[in-house]
Amino acid sequence: MRAVQIRTFGEPGIVLELADLPEPPAPTAGQVLIGVEHAPINMNDLYLIQGVYPVRPSPPSVVGNEGVGRVLAIGRGVDHLKVGDRVLVPLYSFSWRERLVAPAASLSALPEADPRQLAMLGINPPTAALLLNESIDLRPGDWV
Structure with missing residues (x-):
């Protein structure tokens, strides 16, 4: 992989180096x-x-x-996802790889949309919300 x-x-x-690593376990x-x-x-990367x-x-x-x-395989007891569902990779799971295993409880199936845009949902929207709520003194009538 x-x-x-x-x-x-x-x-x-x-x-940074491109490496061939063992496949993740089932x-x-x-x-x-x-x-x-x-x-x-992202900058945090x-x-x-x-x-x-x-x-x-x-x-x-x-x-x-x-x-x-996309979900490729499911372990026992996972009933809210199915093979083929698109999901966000959990934050800080070191995603620059072809495949990884993740806890299903933290995942939800995503709607069909541009995967390049979906890939950025974990960091960009929360960062924008943090900036708007804590770093900028917005007042009624201000434009963002």
């Missing part, structure tokens, strides 16, 4: 296997790669903080 990983923290153009009870379709690049982000994997590690994919 192909994945983008780091072996050490540093400048992204220097430390999902167990309460888990699903996701085939990642799109995983965007670059900070993570540099080692200055609060979430710090232990290298060598796959990187990538968000994405979207």
